[in-house]
Amino acid sequence: MSARNAFIASLAQEPFAQFRQEQLAAFGPDLDDISLHWLERAMIPLWGRRCLSLLPAAEAQAVDGARLMIARGVLSRLNEKRDFVIEALEPLGDPARSAEEKAGLADTLMVASAYMPLLFHAVHRDYERPYGLDLIGSHAPGGPGARLAQAAGGNPYEPCPPDLLRDGLNRLPLEPQQTRFVDLGCGKGLGLLVAAERPFAQMVGIELEPTLAQIARENLARYPQEKRACGDIAIVEGDALSAPWPEGDVVVYLFNTLTEPLMPLLRERLERIAQAGHRAWVVYIEPLHLSALEASPAARLLHKQINMALLAFSPSGERLH
Ligand SMILES: C[S@@+](CC[C@H](N)C(=O)[O-])C[C@H]1O[C@@H](n2cnc3c(N)ncnc32)[C@H](O)[C@@H]1O
Structure with a gap:
């Protein structure tokens, strides 16, 4: 042995x-x-x-x-x-x-x-x-439910620590009713269930692995309506960096989804939201590649601890709380 x-x-x-x-x-x-x-x-x-x-x-x-x-x-x-x-x-x-x-x-x-x-x-x-x-x-690395994500430069599935996501959302100075939420790599949907405690205008989970996306849909269907403050939640199968995100002000949540080489693509996407006159709040759990986002002139770091960072990408000249 x-x-x-x-x-x-x-x-x-x-x-x-x-x-x-x-x-x-x-x-x-x-x-x-x-x-x-x-x-x-x-x-x-x-x-x-x-x-x-x-x-x-x-x-x-x-x-x-x-x-x-x-x-x-x-x-x-x-x-x-x-x-x-x-x-x-x-x-x-x-x-x-x-x-x-x-x-x-x-x-x-x-x-x-x-x-x-x-x-x-x-x-x-x-x-x-x-x-x-x-x-x-x-969903061990290299196994079923992880291959596509890894081939695309992403990380395999693991469930998020719910309290950490809750803590991040509580720290953001936003009006959920005026804000959308997107989970980049939603896996089996736990992050969506946790964030749905807040009345976001719309929520989307994007997942590259079809089996995980299907499980997320089933989880969502089983999770009681009365536990959710948001009534518009969708799971989209696709690549989080190229699939459409909800329009307008948006919370972009990622938990250990992307490897370092993909971070500049995420940064560009966030900058485009700011250029279009909207705000993108980023909840980044396990922010191993935070520097790639922080380097953007459109980004402001709102909060940082070793396992979570919060950023805001906003139109130039806007004052942030
Ligand atoms: C660590 S899990 C996060 C799960 C979920 N966000 C949560 O909080 O419970 C990362 C997920 O991202 C997915 N993923 C990795 N790269 C992706 C990509 N480029 N587009 C969409 N999903 C991706 C993986 O399949 C995996 O389910």
Whole structure:
């Protein structure tokens, strides 16, 4: 058994068995794929910082102590295994990595392992279970439901952290009734469901993967009308950078959708909205390529934290709050 597989197998042993059982009960047979997917993703050093930054938000949203205890329990158990984690990472990474980098990767893995079940648990508890939706699932890189997006320079599906999107929208000084909303790469539609708590004039989710777009439509059909303040929500199958966006002032939401080479295209599109005399508010979760947007003369940075940034692209000369 490879070191990586041994490590993954060890997660199924005590003291993780009970936790894993809870996960399995909550997430069903996809769990192993999901874990593997996130373990792979955890190899990216940035992922660690991202998870670290997300964890307090997850804690803040934990209304029941149980979830917090699970997170802390997993973290402390994993801390005991730190040396083993570092060793297990050895064959996966660049052998020339410094000891410091390896330790960083191990921290990353530990936090990711604790954070993702928390997020999935919350999404399952608050959206999937009560309304019979499909939001978690498994769409590992290179697999079905991810190939088209990756071929187009995008990232595979993952559900958004709902509280982070809510927080971003709450910080924007806009009138939802006069504003449209577009989710660039809407996946299974969770971002749309969260944003639909506000009475936007119109909402559009654009998704390149047909299977995901179809699931988003089904989720939308199942999600109760009384939970939405916006009555005009559409899912469009297509490329987020070339498909039409709603006209007028618009919130442009993206969560880990585009890789860096595509960001200048997004910037041009946002600048065209400003040139046409409208405003585009950008909610950018995991703003890894923020500098590509910030560099625009039409852009103003309204808010920045490690896992979220808010920008406004507006007609020249307009004063922003
Ligand atoms: C990280 S997920 C975000 C999901 C969703 N926005 C949410 O908040 O839950 C990124 C999504 O973007 C899609 N995607 C990637 N590149 C795209 C593109 N060029 N056009 C449309 N969708 C794209 C992927 O298929 C994936 O579903």
